[in-house]
Amino acid sequence: MDVRRTSLTAHETRSRILDAAQALFVAHGFEATSMRMITGDAGVNLAAVNYHFGSKDVLVREVLKRHLQPLNAQRMQALDAAEAAAGEQPVKPHRIVDAFFSSSLDLASGSAAGREFMQLLGRTFTEPSPSVREYLATEYAPVIGRYRDAFCRALPTVPVEEILWRLHFMLGAMSYAVSGIDSLQVLTGVRIDEPDAMQRMRPRLMSFLLGGLRAPLPAGDGADETT
Amino acid sequence: MDVRRTSLTAHETRSRILDAAQALFVAHGFEATSMRMITGDAGVNLAAVNYHFGSKDVLVREVLKRHLQPLNAQRMQALDAAEAAAGEQPVKPHRIVDAFFSSSLDLASGSAAGREFMQLLGRTFTEPSPSVREYLATEYAPVIGRYRDAFCRALPTVPVEEILWRLHFMLGAMSYAVSGIDSLQVLTGVRIDEPDAMQRMRPRLMSFLLGGLRAPLPAGDGADETT
DNA sequence: CTAGAATTTAAACGAACGTTTGAATGAGGG
DNA sequence: CCCTCATTCAAACGTTCGTTTAAATTCTAG
Numbered sequence: 001m002d003v004r005r006t007s008l009t010a011h012e013t014r015s016r017i018l019d020a021a022q023a024l025f026v027a028h029g030f031e032a033t034s035m036r037m038i039t040g041d042a043g044v045n046l047a048a049v050n051y052h053f054g055s056k057d058v059l060v061r062e063v064l065k066r067h068l069q070p071l072n073a074q075r076m077q078a079l080d081a082a083e084a085a086a087g088e089q090p091v092k093p094h095r096i097v098d099a100f101f102s103s104s105l106d107l108a109s110g111s112a113a114g115r116e117f118m119q120l121l122g123r124t125f126t127e128p129s130p131s132v133r134e135y136l137a138t139e140y141a142p143v144i145g146r147y148r149d150a151f152c153r154a155l156p157t158v159p160v161e162e163i164l165w166r167l168h169f170m171l172g173a174m175s176y177a178v179s180g181i182d183s184l185q186v187l188t189g190v191r192i193d194e195p196d197a198m199q200r201m202r203p204r205l206m207s208f209l210l211g212g213l214r215a216p217l218p219a220g221d222g223a224d225e226t227t
Numbered sequence: 228m229d230v231r232r233t234s235l236t237a238h239e240t241r242s243r244i245l246d247a248a249q250a251l252f253v254a255h256g257f258e259a260t261s262m263r264m265i266t267g268d269a270g271v272n273l274a275a276v277n278y279h280f281g282s283k284d285v286l287v288r289e290v291l292k293r294h295l296q297p298l299n300a301q302r303m304q305a306l307d308a309a310e311a312a313a314g315e316q317p318v319k320p321h322r323i324v325d326a327f328f329s330s331s332l333d334l335a336s337g338s339a340a341g342r343e344f345m346q347l348l349g350r351t352f353t354e355p356s357p358s359v360r361e362y363l364a365t366e367y368a369p370v371i372g373r374y375r376d377a378f379c380r381a382l383p384t385v386p387v388e389e390i391l392w393r394l395h396f397m398l399g400a401m402s403y404a405v406s407g408i409d410s411l412q413v414l415t416g417v418r419i420d421e422p423d424a425m426q427r428m429r430p431r432l433m434s435f436l437l438g439g440l441r442a443p444l445p446a447g448d449g450a451d452e453t454t
Numbered sequence: 455c456t457a458g459a460a461t462t463t464a465a466a467c468g469a470a471c472g473t474t475t476g477a478a479t480g481a482g483g484g
Numbered sequence: 485c486c487c488t489c490a491t492t493c494a495a496a497c498g499t500t501c502g503t504t505t506a507a508a509t510t511c512t513a514g
Contacts (some may be wrong), residue, residue: 001493027289029355031258035472045493052471052491126350126406129254162431169435172403179353186369204389208396209443218430236510237461263503272463277503279461 016042023062024112026120030129061135064124067107067117072143074103090153094210101174101209108178109198116179122179125171125205127153162217177205189190190224220222241279243269244444249290249340253347257287257356263333288362291351294334294344301330304375317380321437327374328401328436334403336425349406352398390446397436404432 020042024033039046051165053059078099091099108118109185124132144167178198186188247269251260266273280286296450305326309318318326335345351359371394378390405425 013491016260023306027355029256029258031256032355034470036470045476045491046472047493048491056472066248089253123355125403126353127429128259128350157440165428165431167405168431173400173439176352177396201392205391205396207442207445208393208439209393212400212435212439215438215441218434240461245474261500261502272461274504275461283502370496 005114009157010052010164013042013044013048017044017049017052017226018058018063018066019113020118021059022116025060025115026123028134029123030127035038058133060129060132064121064132064135065139066112067122068139072106072139073145074106075100076104076146078151082148091150093151093154093213096150096154097170097209098206099168101206103200104174105198105205109202118136119179124177125175145220158217166213171211173209173212174205176199237279240269240271240275243271244279244286245290245293246340248286249343249347251316252287253289253350256350256356257359284355284358287356287359291348291359291362292366294341295348295366298334299366301333302327302370303373305330307378310377317383318377320378320381320440323352323374324376324397324436324440325433328397328433332407332425332429332432333411336429342425345395346406349402352402385444393440396439398438400439401432404428 021033021038024037024041027033028037035049038059039048040046049056053062078098079091082095082099086092086095086101091222104118107114109115124136126132147167148160148163151158151167152160155163183222248260248265251268254260254427261275262276265286266275269275276283276286280289306318306323308332309322309326315320330345331345334341335368337343343432351363354360373392375387375390378385379387382390
């Protein structure tokens with residue numbers, strides 16, 4: 001009845017599959033990564049993925065979930081903390097931005113695996129697979145909802161539609177900055193492999209995001225002051 | 228010896244393949260789109276792709292090249308025009324941004340095929356396939372080089388590295404905004420299918436990009452004034 | 455009209471895919 | 485000790501992949 005027989009080995013198998021899969025997904029994409037590549041790199045049997053996860057599709061979601069769930073939880077906590085610190089006052093926009101994106105950048109600059117995952121995540125946003133899209137939507141919906149509300153309280157004069165657009169733009173700039181940084185490499189010589197590339201990018205990205213958020217609204221009903 | 232025998236039909240076959248492939252690549256991605264799906268949708272024989280293009284890989288590049296080459300040519304021309312209009316003076320940053328991104332947004336809001344292509348292009352930036360990455364690099368290198376130089380002249384106090392970072396961020400925000408707009412849909416109800424979605428996004432995106440470009444530098448050597 | 459090149463067609467190729475199977479392996483509890 | 489059950493393993497499943505082949509067809513040039 002007890003599940004924990006060869007437990008250490010069984011858990012090890014699972015996590016080795018997840019690790020190998022994540023690295024290969026970043027390098028080649030979901031579709032182009034085969035079960036044989038994954039199990040080969042992980043040093044486990046071909047059938048292990050189907051035994052432990054059921055299918056490749058579930059494995060993909062599980063690779064994402066392993067880091068995305070804690071990341072989004074931290075985003076929630078960061079906003080909680082900011083709201084607690086602000087007391088009665090609405091949280092200042094730049095603190096909201098910081099709560100959301102610092103969580104990501106912490107993960108991206110913490111470990112090699114974290115950086116790898118953030119690359120994968122950025123790429124996954126443009127992934128057409130319905131299964132992946134559906135998972136991302138359900139995972140992000142409550143987080144985006146909370147942050148949208150926070151922005152709405154912080155910027156009562158800005159229409160919610162505008163806030164969502166800017167959130168969308170900020171998310172895009174960050175995703176692309178993290179995941180597509182090797183396209184930048186072609187042009188600048190900056191390589192993501194350098195361990196401090198993420199650290200050097202971080203203040204620049206935050207400054208850029210805040211600048212975009214504070215930009216005057218195009219239509220021009222007065223809401224250009226956001227900090 | 229003359230190639231133009233069944234020319235109309237032969238050209239038609241080629242372009243029908245390109246059209247069908249583009250639509251399918253957007254919907255399912257490169258890897259998940261099979262030759263049989265493409266030739267089926269195009270209404271041509273399975274062997275037609277290999278006959279006319281040589282391989283699936285070449286077809287992918289050709290689909291991209293068909294619209295990307297004219298797009299980048301237009302970006303060059305737009306910068307030429309801006310520089311001509313500025314005369315001796317350096318071109319103002321917001322005009323450089325406009326030259327680059329208006330070309331993209333024109334394409335994206337012009338026709339359904341143009342919008343489709345811009346979606347594909349944004350997604351392609353995070354494509355791991357070496358063949359695709361290499362093509363994108365060679366296609367973009369001269370354009371980015373020209374724009375980088377223009378920005379350097381316009382913002383002589385800003386280090387070139389900072390300029391490249393911001394260009395990278397702007398490119399990311401736009402790519403993501405165009406190609407990942409259906410992830411926004413989950414949160415806002417805005418659908419890319421609405422013919423005017425791109426038009427409504429355009430001024431908002433341009434405002435956001437300029438705001439990001441004008442944001443103060445994080446390190447803080449004085450170069451926060453850019454327009 | 456005819457010779458011949460260009461294109462289309464149906465069929466097949468070997469390879470690789472995700473998944474399934476049933477037997478072997480190994481450890482824990484009665 | 486042996487039965488049990490979770491896990492591993494090698495092998496094979498049927499399917500689909502991109503590509504190739506060779507004959508049929510279409511069109512043009514002479």
